[in-house]
Amino acid sequence: MGGDTKESCPRYPDAYNELVNDPVEVIGGGLAGCECAYQLAERGVPVRLWEMRPRRTTPAHKTGDLAELVCSNSLRSDDPHHAAGLLKREMEALGSLIIAAARASAVPAGSALAVDRHRFASRITETLTSHPLIQIERREKTELPTGDAVIATGPLTSPDMSRALTELLGSEHLYFYDSxxxxxxxxxxxxxxxxxxxxxxxxxxxxxxxxxxxxxxxxxxxxxxxxxxxxxxxxxxxxxxxxxxxxxxxxxxxxxxxxxxxxxxxxxxxxxxxxxxxxxxxxxxxxxxxxxxxxxxxxxxxxxxxxxxxxxxxxxxxxxxxxxxxxVHRNTFLNSPIHLNRFYRLKTRPRIRIAGQITGVEGYLESAATGLAAGLYLSLERAGVSASALPVATALGALARHLTESNPARFQPANINYGLFPELGPELGPELDPEFKRRSKRHQRRQALAERARDALLAWCRDHRVEVVQPQPAKDGKVLTCAS
Ligand SMILES: Cc1cc2nc3c(=O)[nH]c(=O)nc-3n(C[C@H](O)[C@H](O)[C@H](O)COP(=O)(O)OP(=O)(O)OC[C@H]3O[C@@H](n4cnc5c(N)ncnc54)[C@H](O)[C@@H]3O)c2cc1C
Incomplete structure (x- = not known):
């Protein structure tokens, strides 16, 4: 193996043999692959993370860093009642590396969470490189693995990996451009x-x-x-x-x-x-x-x-x-409603999971979120837990719902937004004061959706004995957290 050598692994003595013999192969060290690898490794599952850069690069990446942001430096709104802010809170509650690194390298950007891209990527690269359960292979992976794997090769997936996916799924189910x-x-x-x-x-x-x-x-x-x-x-x-x-x-x-x-x-x-x-x-x-x-x-x-x-x-x-x-830009993404289930598994090859923008989510944040969910599910499976899918009332569940329940004939990539969530039913919504409803219905609806999501995530974590992490307070002091 040409990757970094891990000589000892005191934190996870039992897992060390697995690192050599049965790691999960995570292909692609972008936003999704890094989050996925971290989730797996932190939950005791060894990972071999493949990243082809800097040996072979994409038309948009500039460095050899893991989790490089190719364009804007913003991970969108940090308002906890905005759908993107809510997704961040959920990811933080589940111990997200990407959000922790973003907070540690944040730059002022109003209500958005924007980062110093070099500090952000360096921090993630260092964390994963030094993790005892992660072995990093700086090479292009050209074939689909046969064991447990997560493909997170992004919108600019290398041509050989695109070909391997096309052979498995059929070219009509893999798009190569995006408008x-x-x-x-x-x-x-x-x-x-x-x-x-x-x-x-x-x-x-x-x-x-x-x-x-x-x-x-x-x-x-x-x-x-x-x-x-x-x-x-x-x-x-x-x-x-x-x-x-x-x-x-x-x-x-x-x-x-x-x-x-x-x-x-x-x-x-x-x-x-x-x-x-x-x-x-x-x-x-x-x-x-x-x-x-x-x-x-x-x-x-x-x-x-x-x-x-x-x-x-x-x-x-x-x-x-x-x-x-x-x-308008190049984008490789699957027709996920045909190929994926809510656990990010390929229906025809269940040991292969797909995460990141290639699933048909759009954006840094959403890509990392799907990597988190795929890693979390796989770690539960390796621990022998029969998991149910994250509730559709959560932002994480709503993203997966978009990927699996959209009309395949009209499937298009999406950012997280409240249009993807199930509507509030009368039994779930708050009593709406008519005057307040007239003045600020939108705000109140968002607040109710965010609170419903928080409750659903906490219940899911309790049921699955998944630890909920206390997040850092948001810049504006707004308090909706998933750890209350
Ligand atoms: C031109 C462009 C501009 C964009 N601008 C924005 C923006 O401003 N804001 C935003 O939120 N999103 C933007 N996006 C979308 C952005 O790419 C995604 O949001 C995010 O980077 C996707 O994360 P990912 O992990 O799925 O893919 P990536 O972050 O692209 O990571 C995939 C990784 O896989 C590696 N890889 C590919 N094939 C192989 C292989 N066969 N073997 C090993 N490694 C491989 C790549 O080198 C890359 O590091 C843009 C995309 C493009 C193409």
Whole structure:
């Protein structure tokens, strides 16, 4: 074995033989793989962690560090009632390495948890390198292991590993690019400017909301798109622009009417007064609760500030809150609803688990969260515990629900957000004071969902005898923890 040699292992004397003979193979030392390896090792399960960098790199990574952040340095909101803040609390309660390292290397960023990326990655690299139950192999893994394994090779999985997965799962179930349209919070829409209708009256009448444009509005919108600043293109992304998946700014540059014959075509749609608009933006609902809508066909590479500015020109979106903005980049991810179960196991090869962005979650935080869950389940299995899946009322469970219960024909990567959670039932929700409900329904709903999640996680941990770790207080002193 070409990895670091562990000569003694006083903390885990019984596990040392396993380290040599029967380690879990974790492939990929990114956010998910590092969290997964740490969870396993801290729970007494030996791990061989494979990371191909720095010998072989990806088009986005720059260093040989484990858990390198390839782009932004933010792990999103740290507000405990925000879905991303709640997910952090749950991960902390389960002893997350990624969140502990993020807190230890945090830089001021308002209500977000942002990090000094070098300190963050160094801390994780040191922790895992010095762990007595983790052996690190700095090599590319090109074949699927036969024993217990977690594949966490990320959106830029090496070509050989992509091939191995394709051979196992079929190429139609592994996507190689990702074009993401923005998502908007429905409560921030001005519905008086929108009308509900499906094109040619197909489907349910209220599956779509439509924003109609007159000619002047359309021309101003077109001009704003053409003039907006776009993110610089990585070399490897050039090849990704094929006709079925063009960013709207690329379409807009082809001619003033190209959008009107593409994602903004008005055909098959009439406003309630019977007229045909000059152009239309369609919003497709993202979830059963209609808490979010997707801007259909609006994948974009405009800078995020520009997207907010330009998309707020759409009638009805003047005060829009975006829960996701448009993106186009390479992304390798499975059609997880077909292939994974709630324990992150491949249905056809149950000893192989998949974690990280390659499952179809989106983002550093969510990727680490799936690594945590996969490692936790596998450690319970190795301890002989028959585990039930984390409750869907928790953020960790809601992510797994998205991966396993979404419609496979329309499966798209998602960040954690409350649209993925089951709605509050009357028996679960708090008594809503009508006045407070009028003024701050959204805040109160989020608080109730977060508290329900905390209770569900604590009960699950009690049932499975999983220790709950006391997290560090959040910067703003807000107190929702999973350890109370
Ligand atoms: C261009 C780009 C920009 C992004 N920007 C953001 C952002 O700003 N914010 C955000 O939250 N998310 C962003 N993402 C998504 C981000 O990649 C994920 O959120 C996160 O890094 C995924 O974690 P992961 O562990 O699944 O994969 P990664 O962190 O990518 O880790 C996978 C690891 O596996 C290694 N590997 C791959 N194949 C093999 C193999 N065969 N053998 C051994 N090792 C292998 C890789 O070297 C890598 O270290 C971006 C992605 C891309 C591609």
């Amino acid at each position: 993401i349209a923005p998502i908007v919070d429905s409560e921030s829409l001005d519905e008086s400017k929108l009308f509900a209708a499906s094109r040619y009256d197909k489907g349910e009448g209220d599956d779509y909301l439509n924003a109609p444009f007159d000619r002047e509005q359309y021309l101003a919108f077109h001009r704003a798109i053409v003039e907006a600043e776009v993110s610089p293109l990585h070399d490897f992304e050039q090849t990704l622009f094929f006709e079925g998946c063009l960013p709207i700014e690329e379409l807009a540059r082809r001619g003033v009417d190209t959008l009107r014959f593409g994602p903004m075509k008005p055909v098959g749609l009439r406003t309630p007064d019977g007229s045909r608009p000059h152009a239309v933006v369609q919003f497709r609902r993202e979830d059963l609760a209609r808490s979010q809508y997707n801007l259909v066909g609006f994948q974009s590479r405009m800078k995020w500030g520009e997207q907010k500015r330009v998309f707020r020109m759409i009638p009805g979106l003047e005060n829009a809150r975006f829960t996701r903005l448009g993106q």
